[in-house]
Amino acid sequence: MMRITLFILTNLSIILFLKLILIIMGIKINSIYMVMTVLFSFIGSLISLIMSKWITLKYINGKIIKIPKNEKENILINIIKKQANITKIKTPTMVIYDSSEINAFATGINKNSSIIALSTELINRMKYEEIEAVIAHEISHISNGDMITMTLLQGIMNTIVFFLSNIISQIFLTTIIQNKEESRNNKYLYFLISFIIELTFGLIASIIIMWFSRTREFRADAGSAKIVGKNKMLSVLYKMKEEKNNNIINNKLINTFLIYGKSKSFFNLFMTHPSIDKRIKALKENLYY
Template identity: 55%
Template sequence: MIRIILFLLTNLSVIFILNIFLKIIGINIGKIYFITIISSILGFSSSLISLLLSKWIALKTINGKIIKTPKNNFENWILNTIKKQAKKVNIKIPQIAIYKSLDINAFATGPSKNNSLIAISYGLIKNMNKEEIEAVLAHEISHISNGDMVTMTLIQGVLNTIVILFSKIITQIFSNNLFNNNKEENINIKENSFLYYIISSFLEFTLGILASIIIMWFSRYREFYADSGSAKIVGCNKMISALKTLQIHHEPKELNNSISNFCINGKSKKIFNLFLSHPSLKKRISALYKKKYF
């Protein structure tokens, strides 16, 4: 709750300061208040809806099945492991799902720390030993404990709002200068013009790219802390071993041009690194050895 309040205050502060600045330079403040309200609604609504539906969307996307009653010893072990780890970090036990995929992967999602889901692939189960799986589960538990899903949503909501707001304001200023007329009746005509929407759409796209860079930076940053959180729960060696196993299985695919392989290997050109959701495995392993984020 504190996290949500702080982000909302940040968002409101930016908008408040912007409104003061625009009033000083003579932009129609009544119009700006209207744009601000619309931008906030549009900016946060999609992010909050996706967060609230995140578990449902994830299960539908991967066609995963939640383990309610363990059918074998392995599923029983997973459930017991999750229970122990959740107890250590003082959160409610997440639901656990297994999905059919040859990819070695796992992720956590959910609207809150006490309403979350961890999904792991068959590929991960097949290629990692129990100690490594334990470390991966602890990594996802750390994401949940750190509130990363909520923080990511709030950051995205704030940035979405700012992108929409700034694109509209800059377009308004550009239109005023282009037509050299600030009368209210002419502003309405300009806003309905094809040129207005072209400029606005271009700015939203451009500013959206810049916002994505910030979001991906935070995504990479949180991975280091999830790794260190896992190390604190199960031990540093187990997390390093899990990352090394992931490295061994994915490095042969580094010549593939897909973005997902860039994310896994961290071998892309520097410009692409700005858009990666995960740091390279080499950097993550190095950070654990150095205990950099502990």
């Protein structure tokens, strides 16, 4: 609740500050259009988070496990319960889904309403200690509030991008066309300039959001190490590195869901996960404890 309150206050502060700049500079933007766009920008982010569990379950065709049907499911549920107690969060719902990929992820609106999804390949191929570490990684994401923080950051970035693009578009258009009234009436040119600027700022905002996403992975690795021990989490990372190097994993899922990153590339700026080598280095050197 505190994160959402801060999110709303931050967005209101941004709106008031940028609106003041507009007034000082004599730039007028339709108030109804402005309010509706801002509402859609961050309320849309919250709605997507609220629906994340439902959307995810539909996408992966996952099976919710409330009552274990075999010993393996019982062991997994007990691991989740134990780690939830350690981190003092409500026990997440366990979901298992069929996949030929070693994969796991967590989602949900907050730490007391979340799910942890495990692929059948992960369950079948990883050792008990490694599964413990993977679950602890996801538990850390939940206890750190990573899902809601990511959503709030997205909403704030949307607000900033919208206002800055409108301010700069108006300034740029007024510079080209000296008559202010004429510049406001030139809707097509304004739309084109605004679109280009929004695209540019949107890319910059994406880099910031993805940077945060990569940072939270380091923290989740460190959180896993605290819960089950560093060696267990390192074992998972080394296994993922081996899988990747042997070209066993063929990624067909949304990158946010994966527990490993990609190799060095400029496009890493837009990756949700850091490379496995960086994660191993950070964990060994205790960079995010």
